[in-house]
Amino acid sequence: MKRVQFSHPLLPYMLLLPQLAIVAVFFLWPAGEAIRASFYLEDPFGFGSTFVGLENFSDILTNAEYMRTAWFTLFYTVIVAFFSLSIALLLAVKADAVIHGSATYRTLLMWVYAIAPPVAGLVGIMLFDLHVGPMRDFLAHFGWDMKVGVNYWDTAFVMAIIAVWKQIPVNFIFFLSGLQGVPKSIQEAAAIDCRSGTRRFWSVTFPLLAPTGFFLLIINITYALFDTFGIIDIVLKGEPGNNPITLVYKVYVDGFRGNDLGGSSAQSVILMVLVFALTIVQFRMIERRVHYS
Amino acid sequence: MAKIKLDDIRKVYAGGVEAVKGVSIDIEDGEFIVLVGPSGCGKSTLLRMVAGLEAITSGTAQIGARTVNDVEPADRDIAMVFQNYALYPHMSVYNNMAYGLKNRGTAKAEIESRVREAARILEIEDYLDRKPRALSGGQRQRVAMGRAIVRDPAAFLFDEPLSNLDAKLRVQMRIEIKKLQKSLGTTSIYVTHDQLEAMTLADRLVVLNGGQVEQIGAPIDVYEKPASTFVASFIGSPAxxxxxxxxxxxxxxxxxxxxxxxxxxxxxxxxxxxxxxxxxxxxxxxxxxxxxxxxxxxxxxxxxxxxxxxxxxxxxxxxxxxxxxxxxxxxxxxxxxxxxxxxxxxxxxxxxxxxxxxxxxxxxxxx
The missing domain is CATH 2.40.50.140 (Nucleic acid-binding proteins)
Incomplete structure (x- = not known):
């Protein structure tokens, strides 16, 4: 191990200070506040708080509404991550095989990336609108009377579609560069060893994409869990009612709409633990499964 | 084992560049043919057309009695050894060699015995469980050879297989390839830009220049009676x-x-x-x-x-x-x-x- 010598023993700490300050102010302090608040019952009008121990947590975990949201979040994350990864992979494989005009295809496929999530949500809402949505009219031809904002699963469907649509370009770019990183001679060797293109893809190309794939899996799970907030808010027009929401959105609704700061903080703490566990699991898996030549 | 017949093979790329300008070669069963020439002479393109990795613009390629112009690489009954070995990095040495056989539906016991036999010949038995990244250049080269010989194909195609090795190992592997080819008796086409490698390996040399055949003949005949000034200056060192x-x-x-x-x-x-x-x-x-x-x-x-x-x-x-x-x-x-x-x-x-x-x-x- 190479050791760098500093002239002054405090210098390295000084150099780290700005970064540490940012971590402290924007992560450690709020996280600490959330943990503290999760043990208190806050007065909704800010007139003091009462220590209630783990009551906030037991309330949450025995709450049927919370559990329903948790299950929906899991379902939503799996669906969004699966479809945005698989569709992006399919598009990347096809775009990789295109010889003429490949730059045009790639640009078109990456375009959506430039759209902000709330705008994507708005576009989606317009497409599926109860009165003017062309997609709704289209699906009505097949007998699907879609009622976004009214029907639970219809709303979930639109939320998932928009989230997937928004995430595909990111995945596409990564998969495409991953595919172009697979040495041509290995693909040729495989072409001589295996007649079936599909089988070749799953036995040679796909395993070589594993590093890209695992990285994107983390990104996509995080995206579906947290970054879909804007899309969900737009689709629900800020009025969740009986519609599906994710855990992150519930933290916001309970904390800022319901003024239950203690309960909302406890929910944040649970999410924090979840993310922490997820990170550990994923990095363990990556270390074990990913191989480079 | 098979004859290979190339008849007026041409390759014209989309941009109009003519890489191979009508090459005809009759290769006998079991013969070791070396395609030699400077870079850009079309030798690799020609080999890749035989392998099916490049489309043949015109002319016919026959392996055995079959015209293979429109046959998929996997169906041509050939095995290829690549310059950078092209081993599958995520598979063990064993699976690298077994992959082509598995995809052809060979019985498991048969695969096992063929891989073991090839590993024994190439002295890589101890590395069968390793991944390619844990092998040296010379060992990877052997695995690439092993992957070709387990298939027992009609022909071996070598695309500059020794150019990534250091000089000493190159000479050693050159001799081994020659011995192996003679003992297996498999028709082989070998591409190199190294005239010494070409001279020592070939039963017959094909000297290519600018996409055309300059001369075909036994190494000593080419050396003693070069057909053109190009061949005269290319074969032999010093020139x-x-x-x-x-x-x-x-x-x-x-x-x-x-x-x-x-x-x-x-x-x-x-x-x-x-x-x-x-x-x-x-x-x-x-x-x-x-x-x-x-x-x-x-x-x-x-x-x-x-x-x-x-x-x-x-x-x-x-x-x-x-x-x-x-x-x-x-x-x-x-x-x-x-x-x-x-x-x-x-x-x-x-x-x-x-x-x-x-x-x-x-x-x-x-x-």
Whole structure:
């Protein structure tokens, strides 16, 4: 191990200070506040708080509404991550095989990336609108009377579609560069060893994409869990009612709409633990499964 | 095992670049053919067309009795060894070798015995469970060979398989490839830009230049009777001395400079004279020439390589440079003058315009 010598023993700490300050102010302090608040019952009008121990947590975990949201979040994350990864992979494989005009295809496929999530949500809402949505009219031809904002699963469907649509370009770019990183001679060797293109893809190309794939899996799970907030808010027009929401959105609704700061903080703490566990699991898996030549 | 017949094969790329311009070769069953030429001569493209990795623009390729122009690479019954080995990095050595057999539905026990046998021949039995990244360059090369031989294909295709190895290993693997090919008797096409590799491996050489065949023949025939100035300068190291001559009255003169005396009976205006470095002999002091050619050489550099020395010199004053091979122990002073000669049967004549070989024997020398 190479050791760098500093002239002054405090210098390295000084150099780290700005970064540490940012971590402290924007992560450690709020996280600490959330943990503290999760043990208190806050007065909704800010007139003091009462220590209630783990009551906030037991309330949450025995709450049927919370559990329903948790299950929906899991379902939503799996669906969004699966479809945005698989569709992006399919598009990347096809775009990789295109010889003429490949730059045009790639640009078109990456375009959506430039759209902000709330705008994507708005576009989606317009497409599926109860009165003017062309997609709704289209699906009505097949007998699907879609009622976004009214029907639970219809709303979930639109939320998932928009989230997937928004995430595909990111995945596409990564998969495409991953595919172009697979040495041509290995693909040729495989072409001589295996007649079936599909089988070749799953036995040679796909395993070589594993590093890209695992990285994107983390990104996509995080995206579906947290970054879909804007899309969900737009689709629900800020009025969740009986519609599906994710855990992150519930933290916001309970904390800022319901003024239950203690309960909302406890929910944040649970999410924090979840993310922490997820990170550990994923990095363990990556270390074990990913191989480079 | 099969014959391979290439008939007027052409490759034209989308941009209009013609990489291979009508190549025809008949390869016998079990023959070791080496395609050799400088980079960009179309040798790799030709091999890849036989493998099915590049489409054939026109002409036909036959492996065995079958025309394979439109046959998928996997169905051509060939195995290929790539320059960078192209091993599957996520598979063990065993699975790298077994992959092609598994995909062809070979029985598990059969795969096992074939892989073990190939590993035994190539001495890589101890590495079967390793991933390619845990192997050295030479070991990877063996695995790439193993992947080809377990398939027991109609033909082996080698695309510069030794060029990523260091010099010592390259010589060792070259011998092993030759032995292996002879013992298996599998028809092989081998691409290289290294003329020494080409000479030592080939049953027959195919010298390619600019997408066309310059010469096909046994290595020694190509060496002794090069069909063109290109072949003459490409095969053999140091390269053959080539001197441009023009007719002046009844005698032939160097186009540039002086220092060469020769009399030839050739009906042409311009010719190129070729002499291999080992065929130029130094005339000892006080003796006169007895060959058809006498040259006066000013030594400009000497490269001793041990068993012999390569003596570089200019003909006359500022004429073209020539190289001759002298015994390793001989001493030469830079700037000293040497008289050299060559016997008629060791001279090569090429047409000055086309560069093609002319079968005319030089008649006599001017003293």
């Amino acid at each position: 053959m001395n080539l001197l441009a001559l023009q007719k002046q009255g009844q005698s032939w003169q160097l186009q540039e400079g002086e220092g060469l005396e020769i009399e030839l009976d050739v009906a042409a205006e311009e010719i190129t004279l070729g002499v291999r470095p080992e065929d130029l002999h130094i005339i000892p002091q006080g003796q006169t020439s007895h060959g058809v050619l006498t040259a006066h050489l000013i030594v400009s550099a000497v490269e001793p390589v041990g068993a012999e020395s390569y003596v570089h010199g200019t003909l006359g004053n500022g004429g073209p440079e020539v190289i001759l091979r002298a015994p390793g122990k001989a001493q030469f002073a830079i700037g000293s003058k040497l008289d050299v000669t060559a016997t008629p049967d060791k001279l090569h004549l090429f047409d000055g315009n086309t560069g093609k070989r002319m079968e005319i024997t030089p008649m006599r020398v001017v003293a």
